[in-house]
Structure formats: C-alpha cells, structure tokens
Amino acid sequence: MGLAPYGKPRYAEIILEHLVKLNDDGSFRLNQKFFNYCTGLRMTNRNFADLFDGPPREPESSISQREMDIAASIQTVTEQIMVNMARFAHKLTGSRNLVLAGGVALNCVANGKLLRSGIFEDIFIQPAAGDAGGALGCAYIAWYQHLGNDRKTDGKKDFMNGAYLGPSFSNDEIEEYLNDKNYSYKKLTNKELPEKIADLIERQNVIVWFQGRMEFGPRALGARSIIGDPRLPSMQKNLNLKIKYRESFRPFAPSVMREDLSDWFEMDCDSPYMLLVSDVAVNKRRSMTNDEKALFGIDKLNIKRSEIPAVTHVDYSARVQTVHKETNSKYYKLLSEFKKKTGCPVLVNTSFNVRGEPIVNTPEDAFNCFMGTELDVLTIGNCYLNKENQIKSLKKDYKTKYELD
Numbered sequence: 303m304g305l306a307p308y309g310k311p312r313y314a315e316i317i318l319e320h321l322v323k324l325n326d327d328g329s330f331r332l333n334q335k336f337f338n339y340c341t342g343l344r345m346t347n348r349n350f351a352d353l354f355d356g357p358p359r360e361p362e363s364s365i366s367q368r369e370m371d372i373a374a375s376i377q378t379v380t381e382q383i384m385v386n387m388a389r390f391a392h393k394l395t396g397s398r399n400l401v402l403a404g405g406v407a408l409n410c411v412a413n414g415k416l417l418r419s420g421i422f423e424d425i426f427i428q429p430a431a432g433d434a435g436g437a438l439g440c441a442y443i444a445w446y447q448h449l450g451n452d453r454k455t456d457g458k459k460d461f462m463n464g465a466y467l468g469p470s471f472s473n474d475e476i477e478e479y480l481n482d483k484n485y486s487y488k489k490l491t492n493k494e495l496p497e498k499i500a501d502l503i504e505r506q507n508v509i510v511w512f513q514g515r516m517e518f519g520p521r522a523l524g525a526r527s528i529i530g531d532p533r534l535p536s537m538q539k540n541l542n543l544k545i546k547y548r549e550s551f552r553p554f555a556p557s558v559m560r561e562d563l564s565d566w567f568e569m570d571c572d573s574p575y576m577l578l579v580s581d582v583a584v585n586k587r588r589s590m591t592n593d594e595k596a597l598f599g600i601d602k603l604n605i606k607r608s609e610i611p612a613v614t615h616v617d618y619s620a621r622v623q624t625v626h627k628e629t630n631s632k633y634y635k636l637l638s639e640f641k642k643k644t645g646c647p648v649l650v651n652t653s654f655n656v657r658g659e660p661i662v663n664t665p666e667d668a669f670n671c672f673m674g675t676e677l678d679v680l681t682i683g684n685c686y687l688n689k690e691n692q693i694k695s696l697k698k699d700y701k702t703k704y705e706l707d
Contacts, residue, residue, distance in 0.1 A: 303411045304552045306377035307617040308602060309370030313354060314378045320353055322379060328390035330383055365551070381412045388421045398423040407431035407577070408520065410621050414579035417571070429465040429575035430519035438467075438518070464574055464629030466525055468516025471665055473683045479665045480682075486691040490684050496632070499681060500639035503531050503649070507678040508545065510654055512668045513632050517661070521576040522653035523623060524557060524633030526661050526668075528677065530612065530650040532556055537612035537650055539604065544676040548657040551603055554650050555621040556613035559637050562647040566610070567622055576623040576651075582608045587618060612650050623651060674698035 318324070323331045334340065336350040351357045359369055388400060400422040402413065407427050417425050428435050445451050455461065473489075480487050490498055499509055511527045522528075528545065530537050542548050555576050556566075564570040569580035586609045594605050608614040627634040641647040653661045654668065656675060662668050665682050672680040672687070673696050680687040 303377060303409060304615075305365070305370055305373035306411070307374070307615055307619070308551065309367065309372070309374035311375040311378040312371050313375035316353060317375055317379045321350075322383070324383065324386060326390075328383075328387035377409075377411065380406065380409060381415055384409075384412045384416055385419060385421070388416055388419070392421050400425045401428070402426070403428040403431050403435060405432045410577045411579045411619070413577055414569075414619075417578060424571075425578075426460060427575065427577040429462065429517075429521065429523075429577065431577075432520065434519070459572070464523060464626070465518045466515040466523070466630065467518040468525075469663065470515040471683065473685070476665050476683045476685050480685060480687075483669075485669065485687065485696075486693075487685045487687045490686050492684065495681065495684055495686070496636040496639040498686065499636055499679070500643055502679055503529065503640060504643050506531060506534060508537075508541065508676075510668065510672055510677055510680040510682075511633070511636070512654065512662070512665070512680070512682045514630070516663055519575065520653075520661075521555075521623075522651060522661055523574070523576065524625060524630050524651065526654045526663070527557075527633075528650075528652050528654050529557070529636075531644075532610035532612040532648050532650045533644070533646060535604070535606045535611045541612075541650070541652060546652065546655075546657055547675075553615040553621065554613055554652050555623055556610060556648045557623045557625050557633070557637065557651040559634060559641070559647045560624040560626050562641070563622070563624055566648055567620060569622065572626075573622045573624045574626060574629065576621055579619050579621050581618050582610065582614050582620055586610065587614075610646065610648050613648065670698060 321333055321336055323333070325331070336346060336353060338344045338347040346358075354372055355368060359365070384406070391397075391400065400416075402425065407413065408431050413425065413427055416422075428438075430438060446453055477489070499511070503509055508528060508530045511524065511529050514525050517523045517525050528541070530541065538554055541554060542552055546552075558566055560572065564583075566583050566586055567580040568583055569578065571578075573580075588607055588609075590605060590607070597605065602616045605616075607616070607618060610620075613620050625634050625637055637647055637649060640649060655661050655671060659671070662671050668680060668682055669687075671677075672689070673692065678689055680689075
C-alpha cells in the first residue's frame, strides 16, 4: 500500500494473465506454479521472480522502480478483486451494508475505494481483521449463540468501543514499577497531562502515549501510540529512520477529532480503526511546482504537499483515524488541546514499537522501547518521563535488534 503510489501498474496485465484467474462470481484462483506457500517455506518461487524480471530485493537495499511498479500492480489487481467480490455479494444479497474481515481487509487503500464506489452504503471492517480476530469471533459465538444472550445495538455505532480490549495498568501500578526501578518521572494531573503533552508536541517533541487498555488488532489507536506534529515536513522521515528503523517511504496515519474530519479530509464517515484511506481536503493541499511534478519514485518523498505533510502521502492520501470522546476521552482531550494551541486538530499516530517488534504492552515494554529509540518523552498513565533525565547507562540499541526490511 505504502509503496504503490510511487510506481505504475505495468505488471497488472501480467498478474491477471499468469498469476490470478478472476471469475464472474467474484471468486478467483491462484496459479500455484508461481507460489511455494503450500509445500515450502517461502510465499513465492523462482518462477514468480522470473515473471517479475529478477530476484527479490535484498533487505535494506535501494528500492528500484521495479519494486515500485510491482507494488502498484499488486495493489491495482487487489482492488479489482475486492470490487468484483463486493459487486457479486451485493447482487446476491441486496444488502446495503458490507462487513469485511481477513488479512486483506487491512488494505485500507482498497477499503477506501470500495466505500467510494457506492456499491454499499456503509462498510464495517473488523479492526483485528487477521487471524487474531478469530478469537473475538469465538467469544461472540459462545456469548450469543451458545449462551443465548440478547444482542443490543443502536444501529448507529459498533459496540467494540474503539477496540480497546487489552490489558490496562493503574497509575498505582505504573508508579510502583517506576519507583522500583528508580526511574526519573513526574506525575501530572488529568488536567495537566494533555496541556503539557500538547505543548511538547508543538515544540517538535516526539511523544509516547501509553494510556488505558491496549488496542486489539494491528493498529495503534491512541492507547499504545507514538505521536507527533503532522505540520512538520521532516516528521515522517525522522519517525521512520530514527524511531521505527524502517524504510523512509512508509506513510504515517493522522488521528483527527471526528467533528473536524471533513474540514481536513475528503470523507465524512467514522473511521475509528484506521482502516479507510481518504484524500486530504483540497483547501489544505499545496500546489506543486513543475519541477516537483517531474520527480519520480522516492524523490517524491520530501515534497511538502499539504498543511499536514507528515501524514500526506505522495498521492495526497491519508489513512485516517477518527477519534471519539465516547471511546477514548484522554486522546480526544489531547487532540483538543493541540487544536487550541495550533488550530490543527490532527496528530501523527503510529504504533509504539520498532520494526519487527509487537506493539508494546506493559510499562516495562514501554520503558525499554523508549530507551532503545530516539523518542523524546514517555507518558505512561499520568506519569511523564523525559529522556534527558534518565540514567545514560539505561540507553539501549534497538536499531539492529530485529530482522531487516
């Protein structure tokens, strides 16, 4: 998804001719001559590499136009398959609503195009759409079907309540851990916390936001998040290279208060799970010069495209998370304070982890990741930790800890 806008779908016809057969009923079949996941330890084989003009890219090597074009081609065909399936599902059922699950449902670019296609009036994407979500499905089956409990809905919102279903830690538990380790911190009140953090973000600090129950699923939604100022042109590149330790082209998502959504993005529907892509509003965009328009590939990366360049991809798109007071009041309050200071109700939001590591869960995970990266400030509950005040020997090196991209 992230690399596709840099390329052109010049391999799309090759994919449709050799790899994937599309059927009229929306189903498809993969040609196993090119894949190795059934009998080997790799997804693809040499035939696949030959079809795409050479072997797979070596980890951390330069990204060529070929890789960009392969990404664009796969994304194009994926979108075509999803739209075909949706059309047939609508024809079969006549339903106005669509529910998506499965790992491909995390392809928020395709989800956004499916929503804009108008095939269905409303789309719900299960936030833990991959295999992990099966556990939630099992729990629902037990609760509603086997135990016979009544299901109560209001027809307006889903009842996952933001998917904050994981563990939480009280301020007492957090302080006990920090005191036991003799880490330097300051405790803030509920009123002081969002004001302090909004001020630090405005002053270009990158912040860890560790609050309440952990998110269920692959997206950080304002409970285990790294956050920053989206107005800074350098924020996206710095987050990738200095904190996430991954390729610089990867885009970051904006968190925005729901009531301000349509002022900043070309959409007006809830997206609490960061699973829909929308374009940045036209009046927030910056016109590019002819020289800038002539750039191609990764050279496009550092061009400022809008008032919120850190979350605006090269095609003016953004993977939007709408923040709701009812489901995450602390994060909502932080966005509100940042808007008061800057006029901008948007923050950069990315998961609190480095490349290859799961999203952090416990205060211990949080402190270790904080000290292993170039993050500036860690907030855990109402406790505020500044990197400069920590013992220097506690510094870790997470840059080479995990497998290369």
